[in-house]
Amino acid sequence: MADIPTPGFTGSPLVRIDIERDNRAYFDQQLGSLSARLLRLDGLTPQVTDDGRLSWGSLAEADPEADLALLGLLDGKPRFVSLARVDEDPAQRNAAMNTALTMLEREEAATYAAARCLVDWHSRHAYCARCGQPSRVFRSGWARQCARETGGCGTEHFPRTDPVVIMLAEYEGRVLVGRQHRWPKGRYSALAGFIEVGESIEEAVARELHEEAGVVVSDVRYVASQPWPFPSQLMIACIARAESSEISLDANELEHALWATRDDIRAALEASDDAPFLAPPPYAIAHTLLSTWLSEG
Amino acid sequence: MADIPTPGFTGSPLVRIDIERDNRAYFDQQLGSLSARLLRLDGLTPQVTDDGRLSWGSLAEADPEADLALLGLLDGKPRFVSLARVDEDPAQRNAAMNTALTMLEREEAATYAAARCLVDWHSRHAYCARCGQPSRVFRSGWARQCARETGGCGTEHFPRTDPVVIMLAEYEGRVLVGRQHRWPKGRYSALAGFIEVGESIEEAVARELHEEAGVVVSDVRYVASQPWPFPSQLMIACIARAESSEISLDANELEHALWATRDDIRAALEASDDAPFLAPPPYAIAHTLLSTWLSEG
Numbered sequence A, B: 001m002a003d004i005p006t007p008g009f010t011g012s013p014l015v016r017i018d019i020e021r022d023n024r025a026y027f028d029q030q031l032g033s034l035s036a037r038l039l040r041l042d043g044l045t046p047q048v049t050d051d052g053r054l055s056w057g058s059l060a061e062a063d064p065e066a067d068l069a070l071l072g073l074l075d076g077k078p079r080f081v082s083l084a085r086v087d088e089d090p091a092q093r094n095a096a097m098n099t100a101l102t103m104l105e106r107e108e109a110a111t112y113a114a115a116r117c118l119v120d121w122h123s124r125h126a127y128c129a130r131c132g133q134p135s136r137v138f139r140s141g142w143a144r145q146c147a148r149e150t151g152g153c154g155t156e157h158f159p160r161t162d163p164v165v166i167m168l169a170e171y172e173g174r175v176l177v178g179r180q181h182r183w184p185k186g187r188y189s190a191l192a193g194f195i196e197v198g199e200s201i202e203e204a205v206a207r208e209l210h211e212e213a214g215v216v217v218s219d220v221r222y223v224a225s226q227p228w229p230f231p232s233q234l235m236i237a238c239i240a241r242a243e244s245s246e247i248s249l250d251a252n253e254l255e256h257a258l259w260a261t262r263d264d265i266r267a268a269l270e271a272s273d274d275a276p277f278l279a280p281p282p283y284a285i286a287h288t289l290l291s292t293w294l295s296e297g
Helices: A026-031 A094-102 A105-122 A202-212 A262-269 A286-294 B024-032 B097-102 B106-124 B201-214 B262-269 B287-297
Strands: A037-041 A069-073 A077-082 A134-137 A142-146 A162-171 A174-179 A189-195 A217-228 A231-242 A256-261 B035-040 B068-074 B079-080 B137-140 B143-146 B162-171 B174-179 B191-194 B219-226 B233-242 B256-261
Touching: A026 A069, A026 A077, A037 A069, A069 A105, A077 A105, A094 A202, A105 A217, A162 A286, A162 B137, A174 A189, A174 A202, A174 A286, A174 B262, A189 A202, A189 A262, A189 B035, A189 B068, A202 A217, A202 A231, A202 B219, A217 A286, A231 A286, A256 A262, A262 A286, B024 B068, B024 B079, B035 B068, B068 B106, B079 B106, B106 B219, B162 B201, B162 B219, B174 B201, B174 B287, B191 B201, B201 B233, B233 B287, B262 B287
Parallel strands: A037 A077, A162 A231, B035 B079, B162 B233
Antiparallel strands: A069 A077, A134 A142, A162 A174, A162 A189, A174 A256, A217 A231, B068 B079, B137 B143, B162 B174, B162 B191, B174 B256, B219 B233
C-alpha cells in the first residue's frame, strides 16, 4: 500500500498524563500553576488565531461556577478547558465552525477535538443513566460519578466514543461514493455507518455497504483512523472489494451513489472545474481515504 | 502479512434488518410469527447445547412485563431477546460464563455477543443522561428514548460500544506481553486500553504502551478486530515497532511485563509444559494477535 496522508484531527502534542487524573493534589497543583492556560471557546467553536493556532487565556477567564477539566500539558504548561454547560447540537457545524476548521493547523485541531468532546459530553450527561440522579465531575474532568450524597448510586461514567466505519467499495478500478440528502450540493463521499454491538470492523463495513447500497463486499482492509468531534466518533477508514457494480440504494440513507474512476477522484480532490463532484474537506478522513486509493493506482 | 486467524465473537449469520427497526408494524409482524424464537439466557449467561449452540425457546417463555428486542433473522426465523433488567456486573465472567464461552461455536458466540450487549445496556441505562427522566425502549429494542409523557426531554440514546486498542510492541524478534494483578495465575497477554476522545487508533496504541510500560513505538499497523461483550468493547488489535526494550511499568495497571520470543509464544499458545506463561483463551483477540505475529516469523 502507498504511504497514507496523515488524517485530520490527529497529531496533537498534548501530553494527557492519564496516570494523575485520580490525583486531586496533582490537579490542584496544576490549577495553581502560574503557567496554567484556559482554552478559549465560543460555545463549542474554537477561537482561532490568524496563523491557525488555538487561542489560550488565563484561568481567570473561566466561569467561576463551572468545573474545569485538565486536558494535559502542552509546551510544559497545564492546559484546562471550562466544563460550563453548552446547549448546542454537537452534530451540526455552522459557518463559524467550518471557517475555524479550515483555518486550524491539523495538530491544533486534534487538541481542540479532545477538548470539544469533553465539553459536549459533560453538557449532555449531567445525570446518571443507571439511576437518574445527578452526577458530578470526576477524575480531573475526564469522567463523572453519580453523586451518593444526593441519593445516587455511585456509578462512574466515562466519555463516550462511537466507532464508525467509513469505506470505499472497489470494483474494476472504480470506487463507490454517495451523497446524503442534507449534504452541500454536489458533495459526494465514502459511505459510513456506526459499528453496532456484537460486530467487528470488517463485519460493519460489509453490513453498511449492503444495507445502504446493496453492494456485497469481501477482503475488507484497514487504511487509517481519526477522531471526529461532531460529537465524538472514531472514524475507521477501510477499502473493500465489491463482487459486482450493481447498486440498490436505501433512499432513506442516500440520495445518490456512483462508481468513480481514478480520474474522477483526482479531479474532485484537486477541485478541478470538470470534477464530477465536490470532494469531502481535507480534514475529513474520507479525503485521506480517497487520496490513499488514488495513490495506489 | 500472513493469513489472520478468524477472531472470536465474529461470523454471526444474524441478518440485522436495521432498515426495519423504526417500523413498528414490521416488529409486530415478526412478534406474531409462528417461527419467532427467544434466546435463552440465565441473567447474562447463555444456555449452551452439547454441540456448542445457543438455546432458543418460544416467545411464551419471556417475562410478559419485559420489552423484547428483535435481534434479526436467523435461518429466516425472527429472533428475539428479553430486555428484562439484569443486575450483574457485566465486566465479570463467572465459572458458568467461562464454561459457556469455551463450549460455544464462534458464530454462535457472535450472535450471543450482540444479544448480551443489548440486554446489559438496557439494564444499565433506564434513565436519560441528559435530563435524568426515565427512558423507554425504542427502535425494536436497539435504542431508548427519553419519555416526554413523564416530563422527559425526548433525547434518543443508542447502545454504547467502547473502542479499545490491544497491541504488541515488537523489538528485535520479541513482543511485549504483560499481566494485570487480578488475572489468573501465570496469564500474560497483549497490553490494552480504551481509546480516548480526540485520539486515533494509532495514537492510542502509542499512548497506552508508553503509559503502561514506558515503551516508545512507531509504525503502528492494524491486524484485526472483534467485539468483546464484557460489557461492550470493540477490540482493535495492532502491532507496533518499539524503539528499545527498556520497560518502565505503571504498577497500578500491570503487575509484570516481559519480552517474549516466538518460541515462548508458540509454547504458550500450544499450552506446552515448558510454556513460560499461560496464553489468553482462543476466543480473545489477543490470541489471534499472538498467532498472527507467530505466523509472520
